[in-house]
Amino acid sequence: MMRLDEAPAVVTAGLGLFNDSLGAQAAEVTPVAWRPPLPGTEDALAAVATDPRTVVANAEAVRRLTTSRPRLVGIERAGDALGLERGEFLHAGPPIAWADASGPVRGALLGAIVYENMADSVEAAEALAPMVSLAPTHSRHAVGPMAGVVSPSMPVFVMHDDVFGSTAYCTLNEGLGKVLRFGAYSNEVIERLQWMERVLAPVLAATLRRHGPVDLPSILAQALQMGDEGHNRNRAGTSLFIREIVADLIGVELPTADLAAALRFINGNDHFMLNLAMGMGKAAADCARDLPGSTMVVAMARNGTEFGIQTAGTGDAWFTGPAEVPEGLYFSGFTAEDANPDLGDSTIMETVGLGGFAMAAAPAIVQFVGGDVSAAIENTQRMYEITLAEHPLYQIPALGFRGTPAGIDVTLVVRTDTVPVVNTGIAGREPGVGQVGAGIVDPPRQAFVDAATALAGRAQAVADMTLPAATLTSEKSELLPSS
Amino acid sequence: MPKTVEVRRGVYRDSVALMQLSHTVAGLPGVEAALIAMATPLNLGLLPGLGFEATAGTSPDDLLVAISADDDDSLSSALGRLEELFSARSSDGKTATIVAPRTTKSALRRSGAHLALVSVPGQHAFVEAMDALGEDADVMLFSDNVSVDQEIRLKDEAHGRGLLVMGPDCGTAIVGGVGLGFANVMRPGRVGIVAASGTGAQQVCALLDAADVGVRAVLGTGGRDLSVTVQARSTLDAMRILDADEGTDLIVVISKPPAGDVAERVQAAAAELRTPSVVGFLGRGRDDLTALTANVLAAVGRPPLDSPRWPAERSRPPRAGALRGLFSGGTLCDEAMVIASEALGPIGSNIPLEPEWELGPDLVASGHLMIDFGDDRLTQGRPHPMIDSTLRLERFSQEIEDPSCGVVLIDVVLGHGSDPAPAAALVPVIAAAREQDVAVVVSLIGTRGDPQGLEPTAAQLQSAGADVYLSNAAAARAATDLVRRRP
Numbered sequence: 001m002m003r004l005d006e007a008p009a010v011v012t013a014g015l016g017l018f019n020d021s022l023g024a025q026a027a028e029v030t031p032v033a034w035r036p037p038l039p040g041t042e043d044a045l046a047a048v049a050t051d052p053r054t055v056v057a058n059a060e061a062v063r064r065l066t067t068s069r070p071r072l073v074g075i076e077r078a079g080d081a082l083g084l085e086r087g088e089f090l091h092a093g094p095p096i097a098w099a100d101a102s103g104p105v106r107g108a109l110l111g112a113i114v115y116e117n118m119a120d121s122v123e124a125a126e127a128l129a130p131m132v133s134l135a136p137t138h139s140r141h142a143v144g145p146m147a148g149v150v151s152p153s154m155p156v157f158v159m160h161d162d163v164f165g166s167t168a169y170c171t172l173n174e175g176l177g178k179v180l181r182f183g184a185y186s187n188e189v190i191e192r193l194q195w196m197e198r199v200l201a202p203v204l205a206a207t208l209r210r211h212g213p214v215d216l217p218s219i220l221a222q223a224l225q226m227g228d229e230g231h232n233r234n235r236a237g238t239s240l241f242i243r244e245i246v247a248d249l250i251g252v253e254l255p256t257a258d259l260a261a262a263l264r265f266i267n268g269n270d271h272f273m274l275n276l277a278m279g280m281g282k283a284a285a286d287c288a289r290d291l292p293g294s295t296m297v298v299a300m301a302r303n304g305t306e307f308g309i310q311t312a313g314t315g316d317a318w319f320t321g322p323a324e325v326p327e328g329l330y331f332s333g334f335t336a337e338d339a340n341p342d343l344g345d346s347t348i349m350e351t352v353g354l355g356g357f358a359m360a361a362a363p364a365i366v367q368f369v370g371g372d373v374s375a376a377i378e379n380t381q382r383m384y385e386i387t388l389a390e391h392p393l394y395q396i397p398a399l400g401f402r403g404t405p406a407g408i409d410v411t412l413v414v415r416t417d418t419v420p421v422v423n424t425g426i427a428g429r430e431p432g433v434g435q436v437g438a439g440i441v442d443p444p445r446q447a448f449v450d451a452a453t454a455l456a457g458r459a460q461a462v463a464d465m466t467l468p469a470a471t472l473t474s475e476k477s478e479l480l481p482s483s
Numbered sequence: 484m485p486k487t488v489e490v491r492r493g494v495y496r497d498s499v500a501l502m503q504l505s506h507t508v509a510g511l512p513g514v515e516a517a518l519i520a521m522a523t524p525l526n527l528g529l530l531p532g533l534g535f536e537a538t539a540g541t542s543p544d545d546l547l548v549a550i551s552a553d554d555d556d557s558l559s560s561a562l563g564r565l566e567e568l569f570s571a572r573s574s575d576g577k578t579a580t581i582v583a584p585r586t587t588k589s590a591l592r593r594s595g596a597h598l599a600l601v602s603v604p605g606q607h608a609f610v611e612a613m614d615a616l617g618e619d620a621d622v623m624l625f626s627d628n629v630s631v632d633q634e635i636r637l638k639d640e641a642h643g644r645g646l647l648v649m650g651p652d653c654g655t656a657i658v659g660g661v662g663l664g665f666a667n668v669m670r671p672g673r674v675g676i677v678a679a680s681g682t683g684a685q686q687v688c689a690l691l692d693a694a695d696v697g698v699r700a701v702l703g704t705g706g707r708d709l710s711v712t713v714q715a716r717s718t719l720d721a722m723r724i725l726d727a728d729e730g731t732d733l734i735v736v737i738s739k740p741p742a743g744d745v746a747e748r749v750q751a752a753a754a755e756l757r758t759p760s761v762v763g764f765l766g767r768g769r770d771d772l773t774a775l776t777a778n779v780l781a782a783v784g785r786p787p788l789d790s791p792r793w794p795a796e797r798s799r800p801p802r803a804g805a806l807r808g809l810f811s812g813g814t815l816c817d818e819a820m821v822i823a824s825e826a827l828g829p830i831g832s833n834i835p836l837e838p839e840w841e842l843g844p845d846l847v848a849s850g851h852l853m854i855d856f857g858d859d860r861l862t863q864g865r866p867h868p869m870i871d872s873t874l875r876l877e878r879f880s881q882e883i884e885d886p887s888c889g890v891v892l893i894d895v896v897l898g899h900g901s902d903p904a905p906a907a908a909l910v911p912v913i914a915a916a917r918e919q920d921v922a923v924v925v926s927l928i929g930t931r932g933d934p935q936g937l938e939p940t941a942a943q944l945q946s947a948g949a950d951v952y953l954s955n956a957a958a959a960r961a962a963t964d965l966v967r968r969r970p
Binding site: 001002003004008009013021025037050215221381385393 | 492597610611658662870
């Protein structure tokens with residue numbers, strides 16, 4: 001009950017005049033830097049704010065997101081693990097048709113068609129491509145970086161969370177340069193994919209059988225204290241992963257040359273950990289799905305044309321807006337003119353509180369956000385304003401070991417006009433060019449507005465089904481002392 | 484000797500931090516030995532030497548917690564302390580850049596405050612107020628244009644949580660000696676005020692202060708609280724809060740007359756209180772605010788107050804003409820109309836006593852009229868007249884030029900939130916009125932502690948040529964007498 005005998009500490013939202021007069025009274029004042037929400041959202045926000053399910057559902061959603069502990073348990077063929085038939089292909093982001101797909105996605109699909117021996121040339125693949133079956137990776141509990149193309153013969157990491165029982169999959173990282181995920185489909189790309197299937201996957205599968213499940217959240221927690229943010233910097237995580245498995249890897253009874261080649265491949269690719277982290281993130285986020293009333297984001301993904309999100313309270317529905325071209329650093333010889341709009345499932349990292357959200361942990365890559373360490377710290381701090389919790393495991397040394405901001409609340413994004421900060425690689429717009437840079441990108445506000453509107457619709461439907469107890473002007477309400 | 488060896492799977496902490504933690508826990512009372520470390524082979528090898536049994540099946544990614552103590556209590560308190568140390572941050576997290584809180588929820592969590600003052604535009608206010616209630620904070624909702632459905636929803640939510648929503652459209656509150664919104668500086672006292680009218684509460688405060696009576700708290704409820712729809716939800720909750728408070732000896736309720744059975748409901752609730760109460764429902768045929776204050780003074784055993792006045796020196800009587808009231812406070816305007824209309828008959832207004840006395844949209848009439856410049860329709864896109872009196876001063880100048888005007892009655896509200904120097908802008912206009920023989924009467928609502936200064940403000944207005952009254956009712960009577968040319 002309200003204390004009347006001591007000066008209150010006061011939070012103010014609105015007129016600055018009142019802060020001044022409270023300050024003049026030596027009261028402890030914390031002003032809200034309030035701004036109006038995104039236009040036209042006030043009714044939706046009010047409807048969600050009255051949804052009695054939301055507080056509990058969000059607490060549960062973020063509890064599941066942050067206390068799940070997905071581990072790498074094995075490697076399987078995508079066809080078997082994901083139920084992918086010959087002629088079926090997955091792609092990153094929300095659903096898209098061939099006709100709407102951007103250069104890198106088309107390039108990757110063409111390469112995958114060739115890789116699957118469905119066509120013996122890229123030209124033949126082009127004729128076939130409009131007819132193949134496409135589905136989003138997220139629809140099969142999977143994620144993939146950039147184009148995110150998954151075909152039946154590809155090996156995939158298998159992640160499993162014992163706490164809440166989710167399983168998720170991610171392809172193996174191909175390295176940098178000309179690679180399928182950036183839309184390259186030349187012979188060297190196809191040959192590398194074949195080598196990964198023939199050599200790398202069996203070596204790692206055998207290693208994992210000897211080693212047992214790998215605790216990925218633990219590796220990421222350590223990597224964060226070693227300067228990674230888990231999206232654009234994975235150097236520490238990749239190193240830790242090698243350290244974790246190397247003894248078991250060299251004990252695998254396969255040709256030594258294969259073991260050495262596998263190790264050399266992983267060691268030569270700072271982003272090898274990214275796909276492991278993404279699979280871990282997908283498994284963690286999936287634990288929080290399907291909690292009616294929750295406004296927490298459980299997926300953010302781009303298909304090179306659209307940026308889409310899914311929330312815990314709206315099932316498998318996608319809310320999308322146009323994908324923007326990231327701002328950042330371009331490799332020499334490339335400019336923003338060469339860049340494809342935002343692409344890939346790797347935003348699952350921001351969804352779980354890493355990547356751009358953990359930028360304060362990664363001063364080594366502040367060039368991507370303008371070269372300023374304080375900007376990196378500010379990016380992370382801003383994200384606390386749109387998230388539900390601080391991650392208990394992922395801590396940021398520069399913020400006094402504060403947990404990373406985790407669990408994006410759609411309504412907070414809409415209220416504060418603060419969109420998630422996303423670290424990302426930048427793909428060339430022409431198929432086959434590969435990566436042209438890295439930077440940060442703004443998700444489209446429309447996706448969050450549409451999600452909030454849909455959540456409001458569901459809240460209203462629930463309110464309509466139950467007795468309108470909250471708006472009763474009934475004489476029965478307990479206003480009078482009951483003595 | 485009780486001991487525990489626990490393996491926490493996959494919890495990673497830096498080894499240097501863990502060494503510090505082991506030292507701290509080992510130094511706790513009753514603790515014999517403590518090892519908090521990553522389960523590396525080296526650390527596992529230390530266990531037997533410390534009197535613990537070796538443990539198997541761990542990985543170097545696991546955290547080992549091994550503690551032995553003299554007794555169970557020491558062991559469990561050591562484990563409890565360990566959890567605190569684990570969750571504590573190694574520094575306060577402050578860095579060069581601090582991102583300001585963007586929502587009421589965020590600001591409350593950061594500050595640990597339990598009171599939110601929300602004054603954002605009405606269509607956005609509900610969400611911020613719900614934030615506050617969700618964080619166990621009481622709300623003063625200054626915003627207007629909040630729907631009645633939302634008001635009820637907020638007040639029910641607050642009631643269920645043992646919290647109070649003051650508002651919407653609540654202009655005045657004093658909690659814990661701190662004025663919120665528009666509030667006068669009051670000495671601490673034992674009178675608790677529950678007010679549906681902000682300027683009504685300020686008038687009572689001003690008069691109590693003149694009588695050397697302080698207040699315990701002023702809890703606003705918003706002007707719509709005693710409507711049939713809202714059913715006095717906040718008024719009843721505020722009365723209960725004051726009733727439970729040991730520092731409150733008298734509870735005063737200030738409101739326009741409630742509709743329907745709400746008046747009975749409030750009266751019945753007042754009768755149930757263990758604290759004495761004075762319920763003041765204002766309006767025609769009822770006590771005005773000054774009379775209400777007299778009842779309060781009587782109830783606390785104080786002598787009646789001869790309310791302060793600062794009369795103008797007039798060399799000749801004012802010119803004949805109608806009464807023009809220009810108010811910033813709606814309750815003050817209403818009270819002045821009730822008093823003046825008894826002697827003068829119909830008074831045109833934008834908040835008329837009778838429907839047929841309603842002014843047109845131009846707010847002009849040749850007879851007596853009183854305008855509430857704080858009315859919603861006159862404050863859209865414009866600051867409240869208690870903050871910025873431009874519109875009201877323009878009208879004041881027009882009245883001087885209008886030959887049908889004989890007397891101008893105006894309120895000046897002091898206190899936190901109000902215009903810091905109201906006399907500066909008024910003095911030239913009052914002087915101009917004097918030149919034209921237009922009489923000016925001022926209701927000066929303020930206390931001796933107010934930052935603008937009650938006495939200096941009164942002196943400036945008086946020397947410019949205005950009759951100044953601390954009581955709005957007295958000012959209204961004086962203005963009426965001037966119009967009837969019975970000074």
